[in-house]
Amino acid sequence: MRDQNPVKDMQRAELARRTGCNLETVRYYEKVGLLPAPPRTAKGYRRYDSGHERRLRFVMRARELGFSLDEVRALLKLVDERDQPCAEASRLASLHLAQVRAKIGDLQRMEAALSEAIARCGDGARPVCPLIEALSREEHGAEQLIVAPDAPANDGSGAGNKARRLAYG
Amino acid sequence: MRDQNPVKDMQRAELARRTGCNLETVRYYEKVGLLPAPPRTAKGYRRYDSGHERRLRFVMRARELGFSLDEVRALLKLVDERDQPCAEASRLASLHLAQVRAKIGDLQRMEAALSEAIARCGDGARPVCPLIEALSREEHGAEQLIVAPDAPANDGSGAGNKARRLAYG
């Protein structure tokens, strides 16, 4: 049951439907080189087969694991070149895992700061909102709560600091 | 020590330096309405004072907590309109907190799937890479591992599913 229903000559809509991928995204992935350009009919219609479907599913799964398109490209290259890709794949995934863990840490610091601030608001009947005050304070802002303990709050360079942004999505 | 060094008539570079904000970002925040347009000199140069600095710091702290610019705008409106903002601020923060927690959950599922896959690679000397195989499998892809247990993997609509994307940054 490798290919439970091997299909030749699908159109884009069917490929999208079968994979759950957005229709436009299929074309986008072709444009940016993640999907090979499929053959065309005489009138220029794309014709996909199950090879394309497999490729697209690979890309989608890697995306679901949070790999960037550049990282997915690197993984696909490993798939295609296929000489002992395991060490390199493991390295790429480990790098990515480190980024995922860093983001989790950042978000957990945000979570702690937010839930503390919300707790201080209580039932919301305060005349002066502690949440807004926390954001307004001059001396010790939210950054004291959420910046990683070993990272200096401000290196003075002004531009280009916060290489790892704390604000996601 | 509210305003440890109240300053009038700074230029953009000084405001940026004092707050750690990127120079261009200051102008950007003005353009999108997060900072009020400051008065100008005869030659059109912006002149900021400590009120602008306070405002900018507020925005920066809210961003560090992961609030979107729209959310920051809503918080600023509460600051400005100031009639019992506590309940509303608390509501906004709670909504945001829920999003943060959802992202943490997503990232933790990614983390689990990634570390499991990496572990299966071992020392990377496998001839067939389990990581790449996991991404290539037809039947049970990574989505089985990382999609929330109560969320259907594919609702069949094709477009517009995965309202909450699993891939961040």
Next chain:
DNA sequence: CCTTGACCCTGTAGTTACTACAGGCCTTAG
């Protein structure tokens, strides 16, 4: 035969939150 609707094609513009120029004016120190 014609029409209707569902596809298909291309290219472009929108999204978020910035960041980085290019091209030109202004100010100040040497």
Next chain:
DNA sequence: CTAAGGCCTGTAGTAACTACAGGGTCAAGG
């Protein structure tokens, strides 16, 4: 007087899509 540094504007670039507009193609029904 000139060179270096500020400032101004507007635009274009980033990631990863998403959504049109404007037009062509194709199969089925009347």
